[in-house]
Amino acid sequence: MTYRIALVGCGTVGIGFLKILRDKGEHLRSSYGFDAKVVAVSDKMKGAVLADGGIDLKAFVAHVEAGRPIGLFDPKAVNGLDSVETIRRAKADIVVEVAWTDIKTAEPATTHIREAFKAGSHVVTTNKGPATLFHDELEAEARKHGVTWRHEGIVMSGTPVFDLLQFCLAGNEVKEMKGILNGTTNFILTKMEDEGMAYKDALGLAQKLGYAEADPTADVEGFDALAKILVLSNTVLGANLKTDQVKREGISKITLEDIAKAKKDGRRYKLVASAKKEGGKVIAQVMPVQLPLSDPLAGVSGAMNALTFTTDLSGPITIQGPGAGQMETGFAVLIDALNIHRACQAKKVVK
Amino acid sequence: MTYRIALVGCGTVGIGFLKILRDKGEHLRSSYGFDAKVVAVSDKMKGAVLADGGIDLKAFVAHVEAGRPIGLFDPKAVNGLDSVETIRRAKADIVVEVAWTDIKTAEPATTHIREAFKAGSHVVTTNKGPATLFHDELEAEARKHGVTWRHEGIVMSGTPVFDLLQFCLAGNEVKEMKGILNGTTNFILTKMEDEGMAYKDALGLAQKLGYAEADPTADVEGFDALAKILVLSNTVLGANLKTDQVKREGISKITLEDIAKAKKDGRRYKLVASAKKEGGKVIAQVMPVQLPLSDPLAGVSGAMNALTFTTDLSGPITIQGPGAGQMETGFAVLIDALNIHRACQAKKVVK
Numbered sequence: 001m002t003y004r005i006a007l008v009g010c011g012t013v014g015i016g017f018l019k020i021l022r023d024k025g026e027h028l029r030s031s032y033g034f035d036a037k038v039v040a041v042s043d044k045m046k047g048a049v050l051a052d053g054g055i056d057l058k059a060f061v062a063h064v065e066a067g068r069p070i071g072l073f074d075p076k077a078v079n080g081l082d083s084v085e086t087i088r089r090a091k092a093d094i095v096v097e098v099a100w101t102d103i104k105t106a107e108p109a110t111t112h113i114r115e116a117f118k119a120g121s122h123v124v125t126t127n128k129g130p131a132t133l134f135h136d137e138l139e140a141e142a143r144k145h146g147v148t149w150r151h152e153g154i155v156m157s158g159t160p161v162f163d164l165l166q167f168c169l170a171g172n173e174v175k176e177m178k179g180i181l182n183g184t185t186n187f188i189l190t191k192m193e194d195e196g197m198a199y200k201d202a203l204g205l206a207q208k209l210g211y212a213e214a215d216p217t218a219d220v221e222g223f224d225a226l227a228k229i230l231v232l233s234n235t236v237l238g239a240n241l242k243t244d245q246v247k248r249e250g251i252s253k254i255t256l257e258d259i260a261k262a263k264k265d266g267r268r269y270k271l272v273a274s275a276k277k278e279g280g281k282v283i284a285q286v287m288p289v290q291l292p293l294s295d296p297l298a299g300v301s302g303a304m305n306a307l308t309f310t311t312d313l314s315g316p317i318t319i320q321g322p323g324a325g326q327m328e329t330g331f332a333v334l335i336d337a338l339n340i341h342r343a344c345q346a347k348k349v350v351k
Numbered sequence: 352m353t354y355r356i357a358l359v360g361c362g363t364v365g366i367g368f369l370k371i372l373r374d375k376g377e378h379l380r381s382s383y384g385f386d387a388k389v390v391a392v393s394d395k396m397k398g399a400v401l402a403d404g405g406i407d408l409k410a411f412v413a414h415v416e417a418g419r420p421i422g423l424f425d426p427k428a429v430n431g432l433d434s435v436e437t438i439r440r441a442k443a444d445i446v447v448e449v450a451w452t453d454i455k456t457a458e459p460a461t462t463h464i465r466e467a468f469k470a471g472s473h474v475v476t477t478n479k480g481p482a483t484l485f486h487d488e489l490e491a492e493a494r495k496h497g498v499t500w501r502h503e504g505i506v507m508s509g510t511p512v513f514d515l516l517q518f519c520l521a522g523n524e525v526k527e528m529k530g531i532l533n534g535t536t537n538f539i540l541t542k543m544e545d546e547g548m549a550y551k552d553a554l555g556l557a558q559k560l561g562y563a564e565a566d567p568t569a570d571v572e573g574f575d576a577l578a579k580i581l582v583l584s585n586t587v588l589g590a591n592l593k594t595d596q597v598k599r600e601g602i603s604k605i606t607l608e609d610i611a612k613a614k615k616d617g618r619r620y621k622l623v624a625s626a627k628k629e630g631g632k633v634i635a636q637v638m639p640v641q642l643p644l645s646d647p648l649a650g651v652s653g654a655m656n657a658l659t660f661t662t663d664l665s666g667p668i669t670i671q672g673p674g675a676g677q678m679e680t681g682f683a684v685l686i687d688a689l690n691i692h693r694a695c696q697a698k699k700v701v702k
Contacts, residue, residue, distance in 0.1 A: 020664060024522060032521065158665035160519035167518035168511035170383065171375060171685050296671050299650020313371060313682040314509035315673040320647050322666040331664040334522050342693075 001341065002035040006092035006121070008083050008112050009099030010043035010064060013126055013153075016330025017096060022057040028334075034341045042086035044099065047071035050078040050089060083108065087115045094340060096333055097125040103218070103227065106133045113138060117145045124336040126153035126329050132227045132243075135234055148340060153332025155181060155228045156305045159321030163335060165236060165309070172311035174236050176276035179307035180300050181228040183323045184212045184219040185251050185271040187303045193259050193268065194301075199252065211303055221250035222271060222286040229273035229284050232307075237275055239282035247285035254288055262290045268298045276310075296320075352692065353386040357443035357472070359434050359463050360450030361394035361415060364477055364504075367681025368447060373408040379685075385692045393437035395450065398422035401429040401437060434459065438466045445691060447684055448476040454569070454578065457484045464489060468496045475687040477504035477680050483578045483594075486585055499691060504683025506532060506579045507656045510672030514686060516587060516660070523662035525587050527627035530658035531651050532579040534674045535563045535570040536602050536622040538654045544610050544619060545652075550603065562654055572601035573622060573637040580624035580635050588626055590633035598636035605639055613641045619649045627661075647671075 007014050021028075021036050028034045038055045042048035047070035049055065055074070063073050071079040078089070087095055095116035101109040106129030113130055116123045123142070125131075130138055131151050142149050155161045165174070180186050184206050191202040203220065206212040218224045226248050233239040233246075251271050259269050267290040275284035291298040296318040300306045305323030310316050322328050358365050372379075372387050379385045389406045393399035398421035400406065406425070414424050422430040429440070438446055446467035452460040457480030464481055467474045474493070476482075481489055482502050493500050506512045516525070531537050535557050542553035554571065557563040569575045577599050584590040584597075602622050610620050618641040626635035642649040647669040651657040656674030661667050673679050 020522070028522060159668055160515065163519040164511065164515065167690070168514040168686065170689050171371070171379060171682065293650070294652045296650060296655075299644070299647060301645045304647075313678050313685075315676065315679055317510055317670070317672040319668070319670050321668040325666065327664050328666055331522065334664075335519065338521050339518070 001033060001344070002037055003093040003337065003341065004039045004091060005036050005094050005096060005337070006040040006042070006086060006090035007038060007096045007098070008042050008087065009097065010041050010046050010070065011098070011100065012326045013098040013329045013333065014041070014043070014096070015061060015064060016326035017098070017333040018057055018061050020327070020330050020334050022061060032338055032341065034338055036337065039092060040086050040090040041070055042081060042083045043070060044083065048079065048081045048083075048086055049073050050081055050086060083112055084115050087112060087121070088119055091119070092116070092121045094337055095121040095123050097123055097127065098333065099127070101127045101129050103129050106130050110134055110138070113149060114141060117141050117147055120145060120147060122147045122340045123149035124333050124340070125149065125151050126332055128154035128227050128231060131231045131235070135231065148343060150336035150339060152336050153329050154231060156307065156321060156323045157325060158328035158331040159305060159319060159323065160335070161232070161307060161319070162235070163339060164319060169309065169311060169314060169317065172313045174309050174311055176274065176310040177229070177232055177236065177307060178272055178274040178297065179229070180270055180297055180305055181273045181307065181323065182219055182225040182271060183303035183305055184216070185225070186300060186305070187211050188220070189251060189254070189259070189269055189271065190301045192254070192256060193263065196256060198256060199254065220252050222248045225271060225273040225286045229275050229286060233275040233282050233284045237277060237282045239275070239284070241282060241284055245284070247287065249287050251288050265290070266293055267291060268293060270297055270300070272297065352384060352695070353388055354444040354688065354692065355442060356387050356389045356445050356447060356688070357391040357393070357437060357441035358389060358447045358449070359393050359438065360448065361392050361397050361421065362449070362451060363677045364449040364680045364684065365392070365394070365447070366412060366415060367677040368449070368684040369408055369412050371678070371681050371685050373412060383689055383692065385689055387688065390443060391437050391441040392421055393432060393434045394421060395434065399430065399432045399434070399437055400424050401432055401440060434463055435466050438463060438472070439470055442470070443467070443472045445688055446472040446474050447688075448474055448478065449684065450478070452478045452480050454480050457481045461485055461489070464500060465492060468492050468498055471496060471498060473498045473691050474500035475684050475691070476500065476502050477683055479505035479578050479582060482582045482586070486582065499694060501687035501690060503687050504680050505582060507658065507672060507674045508676060509679035509682040510656060510670060510674065511686070512583070512658060512670070513586070514690060515670055520660065520662060520665060520668065523664045525660050525662055527625070527661040528580070528583055528587065528658060529623055529625040529648065530580070531621055531648055531656055532624045532658065532674065533570055533573070533576040533622060534654035534656055535567070536576070537651060537656070538562050539571070540602060540605070540610075540620055540622065541652045543605070543607060544614065547607060549607060550605065571603050573599045576622060576624040576637045580626050580637060584626040584633050584635045588628060588633045590626070590635070592633060592635055596635070598638065600638050602639055616641070618643055621648055621651070623648065
C-alpha cells in the first residue's frame, strides 16, 4: 500500500525520517508492504514544496543539507505554501508533524494536527506539547474524522513506550511507572558521581556536547521530565492531571557531597519521574531520588533514558535506550507510520 | 471474535493462562474484542476433557487445583483423549501448547504443534525446544496450512522479545544481541557478589527457592541460555546455527576471588549470551563476561533477565524483566493469542 506523506517541519527529525525512507524504502516495501511517497514538505524557515507525483528523496535531502531553500528544489512544483495550506492541499494519508513548537502553548503543532484531522489525514508527531496539553480533545477530534494519531517519540524518542504497552504488554494493568526521562540531567548526575565533576562543570560539558540548551532550566529543573510523566499518567493510567498537579524538583541543588553520601549508603541519585495509582487517584512527581543499586533505573548511565512499568501479570518491565537523536527520533516517526499501516489493514475488516 | 482454545499441558503455565482468562475475560472482550472459549484441556498426567460448548474456567481451575483428575470434571463431556486426539478433535482456532517437553528432542511439543497445524489451528507455545531445533520446518508447515505460530514466552517468559522486535522496532536492522537469559545463574552470581556467598551455597539457596533444579546442569553450565540465544540467532539474525556451533561456558568455575578481582576493576561477572553478525556469519556464544558497570546488563540483579538489541536506527535497546513465573508465562501465552487475533483481523483484508 502506498501512503502519501506530508512532512511539516524539516529540521533534524524531519531530515532523519527522510533519510530512513531514502535508505530503507525497498526494505520497507518488501518486508512490510509499506510504500511511502513524500508529496509535500513545509518548514517555516526553509520554505515549502508540494509535488503531487512525489519528491525524489535522495536529491531533496542533499538539497536541504546543502542549505538551499526548499522552494528552489522543484520549480515545476507548487512552492511557498505555509504549513496549514500545505496540510490542506497535500491530500496526505499521513501528516508527519515535527515542526518546532513552543512547549508552553503546544503551538503550532496542535494547529497542524487539527488541520490534518480535518483534511482526513492520520498524524504522526514527535512534539510532546499536544499530548501534554490536549490529549483527550485531540483523540476525540481524530475519532470524529475517522483518523488516528500516534506519538511514540514524545517520551523516549526511538525507544518504545506506547507501542510496548499496546502490542507487547496488552492485557496487563499498569500500576506504576517510574523512569529516567531526561538524558541531560542523567548525564550530569553520572558525571558528578563517576568523575566527581561539580554540578556547574557537568552542566557546562552537557551544553558543550549539545545535550543541554543555553538556558538549561527545562531540563535541570525537571520541566521536561514533568511533561513526559504527565502524558504517561493521562494516557496510560487514565488520569486527568494538569501540570501544576505534578510535584516537581530538579537537580540543581544536588551537591557532590549529597552524591558521595548516597554512594556510601549503596545508593545513587537519579532524577526519577513517577506516577502511580493510589486510592483511586493518580499521584505523579519528578524528584531526585536515592535509588538502591538493585533498581534497574540505578544502572542507567549517561544520556540514556529508561522506564519501568509495574504490571499485574508481567511483573516489572524496564525498557532502556537513547532518549534522543536524529535517527532515533526519525525512527520513532517510521514505527508510527508502520503501525498506522498495520491499523489501516486491520480496520478495513472491522468495518 | 470468539476463539476456540485447546490447552495441551495443564501444569503451572497452563493454569496461569486459564486464571488470566478467568479473571480478565470481560476486559479482554471489551478492550480488544478478544473472546476466548476453552473447549479442550489435555494433560498427560492429569487427564483430558473436550467440551464443545466451552469449559467453565472458574470451576475448572478450582477442580484442577484441588488435585482432582480432569476426566472427572464434566461427566457429559468427552473425556480421556490423549493430546494428539484432543488436538485433532477440538477444532480449535488456537492450540496452546505448554506440555512438559524434553529439551533434547523437543518432544512431545513438536508433534503437538505439527498436529495442530494439520488441524488448521494456530499455535502458541512456551516450549523452546521446537523453535530451537525445528524453527524453519515448522514455519514452512504453518504456512502450508495457512496458520501461524507464536512463541513469545520461550526466551524471557512474559518479558517481550519477539513482539518488541515485530511491533516496536520494525524497520531496524539488529546487528547484535546480548543478554542475561538465565535467571538461576544470575541469582547465583548476584548472591556471590553482593553477599560473598560461595558458589555452592548460592546454588543450594537457588535450589531451595525453586529457581534451580535438583540437577542444575542445564542452568549453571549454560545450556538453557544457549538454547535461547540459538533461537534468537536463527530467527532474528537469520542464522542457521546448530547447538554445537555455539561456544558455551557456564559459571560453575567462577570463584569468589574472580568476582572480587573483577569488582576491584569496576567490573561485574554476568553469564552473557550473545550473537552478532560478523563478516556475513553469525557468531553466538554463552560465556561468563566481566561487564563494565556502565553496561545496562551489569545492573540486572537476582533472577531477572534482560536483553540488549543493538540496532542501526534506534541504537541499543535493552528490555529487562522477570524471566520466569506462573502468571508471567501465562501472560506470554495471552499476548501471543492477542497478537494472533490482531493478525487474523489484518489478514482478512490482504486476501
